[in-house]
Amino acid sequence: MSFISVFDVLGPNMIGPSSSHTAGAARIAYLAQKMIAGPIIKAEFILYGSFARTYRGHGTDRALLGGIMGFDTDDERIRDSFQIAEKRGIAFSFTPDAEETEVHPNTVDIRMENEAGQKLTVRGESLGGGKARICRINQVEVDFTGEYSAAIVIHQDRPGVVAHITSVLSRHGVNIAFMRLFREGKGDIAYTIVESDGRLPENVSDELRENGNVHEVMIVQP
Template sequence: MSFISVFDVMGPNMIGPSSSHTAGAARIAFLAQKMITPPLKKVEFILYGSFARTYKGHGTDRALLGGIMGFSTDDMRIRNSFDIAREQGIDFSFTPNEAETDVHPNTVDIHMVNEQGQEMTVRGESLGGGKVRIVEINHVKVDFTGEYSAIIVIHQDTPGVVAYITRCLSERNINIAFMRLFRESKGTTAYTIVESDGHLPEDIVESIHRNTNIHDVMVVQM
């Protein structure tokens, strides 16, 4: 039996009106922007299910845009996120997709392009009460909630790489809460996600990146 606290029922501190459609949306975008080098130049939000139907009335659009600029769920600037994004020179768009129905009802794809031309697509689901789950990175299925600090390592699916990542973390006394590997198929691109209940040192990126089979390393600090 899962435990639900009174805080889950009431929801987080947030700019309303809905924990699922605003706080959850802001949280997904907040996590997404931590996975790409700033500053962002362009972002497209593709909305599914109830997100697609009600994103204007529930403020999902403002929340997503605020989150992508790094605003927390209770940041008053979310109300003016459209104007702030334009001031920052971010090109943004919202595209409802009601044709695809085999998804969680509160789902969004976030396609980001930074000023260096790097592109990344993140899919997130808003689960209610402000809780979220990231379920895809660049169309590879993953699963993490953002409740812990995380290291996301994109690498070649080659023997010894996961052991190398673990050794790097052990040398820095990083406590591993969860560690999972996701991949497109055997021998192709893989994503190792390590969640820790402690602070992650920023220089861990450089340490892990020394392996030639590592393509990219991202730290999502909570």
Template sequence: MSFISVFDVLGPNMIGPSSSHTAGAARIGFLAQKMIGGGVVRADFTLYGSFAKTYHGHGTDRALLGGIMGFSTDDMRIRNSFEIAQESGLAYTFTPNETETEIHPNTVDISMTNKNGQSMTIRGESLGGGKVRIVRINGVKVDFTGEYSAVIVVQQDKPGVVAHITKVLSDRGVNIAFMRLFREAKGHTAYTIVESDGKLPEDVAENLKDNVNVRDVMVVQI
């Protein structure tokens, strides 16, 4: 049986009435903008389950929008995230989806574009107590909690890529806490997610890209 601490019950320092519907939502948005490298200029949110039913009343929309703008769960600016988004030129939409029911009750899809024209879609789930997990990146099933700093490598599923990743991280002194590989199918797009319990070198992405089968690298500093 998994251990639940009093902090999981009470939830984190946060703005809003619900650790699941506000703190968790802000956390998902915060991780999403980290993954695309910040500077989000458009974000389209599709809400499922209880998110779809109560997102406005519980402030889920404000929290998601605040997270996308880089606000932490206890940032007072979340209360004014609509106004701040409008002032900054961030375009956004919220679309409730109550037809898809075989899904975690606190789920959101975020399709986003940053100022460099890069696009990404992620799916996040709010698990309670402010804890979250990212379960899809661009349609590929993954499992990423955001509790540790992480390197997310987008790659062609070819032999030698994982060995390249581990060597680069070892050479840079990165202590690997968790490492997992997720893929569409054999030989297709794969995501290697490496979580570290220490700060990641800022230039590690460039070292990791020094392989013909590595398409992109996301560094998520926590």
């Protein structure tokens, strides 16, 4: 028998109406925007399953847009996220996709672009009770919930890179809770996700980038 806490029953502190369609959506976008540097100028949301069918009525669109601007699930600004995004000059769109069915019922792809022209696509799933999971970054399948502080290291799949990552974190006294590597294929682009019991030092990303096979480092704090 699986354990269900009272918080799973009551749901999170949130701007409603739905923990799955509103709070979970905001959580996905909130995590996604932490993975790209600087202000976002464009966000495209591709919605699947029940997200695609009910996103207007359940406020999924407002929640996603609020999350991409850094609003947490209980931030009252979510109600006015359309107007706030327009004032900030953020271009945004919502596109329901009824064709792809082999996905979690509450799934969204978020395509982001920042002021520097950097682009990133993140796929997230709303799991219920306000919980969310990032399941894809660009074209690589991953598994990341954002419940812990995390370093997401994008690198070539080469010998010694993982050892470099663990060595840097060890020097900073980081206690690793989980560490997983996801890759497109042998020798291709890989994503190493390291989740820590404590908050990660912000400057650890600079040392992680010192390895020539490391392309980018994202530090995501809860």
